[in-house]
Amino acid sequence: MNGLSGVPERDLSCWKSNILWSLKQYHNVEKPLVLWDILAALLAFKEIAPSFVEDLLLEWLSSWNLDLSSDMSTEKILFHVQSSLPKVSMRQIHLLNMICRRLVLPEMKTVAPKDGTIYCSEDKRNLWNDLLIQSEKELRVRLVTFSFRAILFLSSHLAVAASSSTNWLPVGVTQMKQWVAINRMLVEDQILLLASRINELGSRIKSICENEVEESCGFCSASVPFESPEVAFCKSAMSADHSVRHKLGRCAVSMKLCPVTNLLWFCMCCQRWTTKHMPSAFFSMYDSSTDVGYAIESLSSFDCMKPLCPFCGILLQRYAPNFLLSANPV
Ligand SMILES: [Zn+2]
Ligand SMILES: [Zn+2]
Ligand SMILES: [Zn+2]
Known part of the structure; x- marks a missing residue:
């Protein structure tokens, strides 16, 4: 079975767990922050499967022990992270900033799902932008x-x-x-x-x-x-x-x-x-x-x-x- 992008779904979930695992390793402040390979992979996925990247990021944020569940809406998750920033470790904030600047915000893809609903990419961009401003x-x-x-x-x-x-x-x-x-x-x-x-x-x-x-x-x-x-x-x-x-x-x-x-x-x-x-x-x-x-x-x-x-x-x-x-x- 193929996902949205033509990449087999089995491969996507494998990529997802690998990338999430790598991001988790960087939560350890002793590990020097060299994120360019993860960012390159995510940027490539953003071109072909933007919703895969968004799901992955929300799953990552949901793993931060901030009483979040990944079935919450993007808006709820981003707002909640924003208001919980004082409790978040420095390293996680650094990861978030790099991901915001290098992956999410350079340009956001407008996605038109097959069911005809309009996916408002501009609103999402503002939410991520607000999160970056607050985390800085x-x-x-x-x-x-x-x-x-x-x-x-x-x-x-x-x-x-x-x-x-x-x-x-x-x-x-x-x-x-x-x-x-x-x-x-x-x-x-x-x-x-x-x-x-x-x-x-x-x-x-x-x-x-x-x-x-x-x-x-x-x-x-x-x-x-x-x-x-x-x-x-x-x-x-x-x-x-x-x-x-x-x-x-x-x-x-x-x-x-x-x-x-x-x-x-x-x-x-x-x-x-x-x-x-x-x-x-x-x-x-x-x-x-x-x-x-x-x-x-x-x-x-x-x-x-x-x-x-x-x-x-x-x-x-x-x-x-x-x-x-x-x-x-x-
Ligand atoms: Zn030292
Ligand atoms: Zn900097
Ligand atoms: Zn002057």
Whole structure:
């Protein structure tokens, strides 16, 4: 018997269980995230049997122990995963982000089932897109939470912060506080509480990490306000109406402006740039309540840093920031 695609159904179910098994292996954070072969197989199946791919993804999500059953509708499953993200492991969120960006969202196939009902691909695309936005927001919350907890830990262990063997200190605390302030209606109280404890440190923060309040443009040295975690525009004074404004990238880890001349790290999956890495303890933490103090203390004796994208979990590549060198005014 043949399935929708002409591929025998027996083969499809074999492929499905193999791919689901492989995805499960990647739930283990010790296994380096190299998803390209699974994505290539799924992209090929998406061409010939899009409903097979959708069923497979829903079955995968249903296996996450979030009280989901695969007989729920796509909408219900995606909404439920979205609202359960704080309980999901970092690695599963990374897998989800890569699958959203590389498989589901590049373009969604419109399917016209034989029974004549119209399959609305645009609505589904929006659901997956919302899920990606929420899961990246969850990772931003974990990044900021990790950095805030690290600062608070170090503020009571100043010897650790000053030790030359400490190979990671939080960066971008000013930008992180600004991000929390902008998103205060959208984030949990826990992170607001951490932000206010950071503020209480006052000038003591300078002994832990740099805390410059003002950022300036690498092209014209005009000031650059914090408006978004991804991009920034300088307030160039070259023209009175501010029509010459330089567009600048922000580091995906620290949200600070990327320098315009140095080499940067680039993520092939989400196309973000970074100047800093997070310690490996960040990638193996389960949720934002993880004890960061323990992680920081072990950091001071072991170098565990790999250049991984905090949003996708894959290895970053070293690049010159050509996109910045063009310096087109916007
Ligand atoms: Zn500028
Ligand atoms: Zn990425
Ligand atoms: Zn390690």
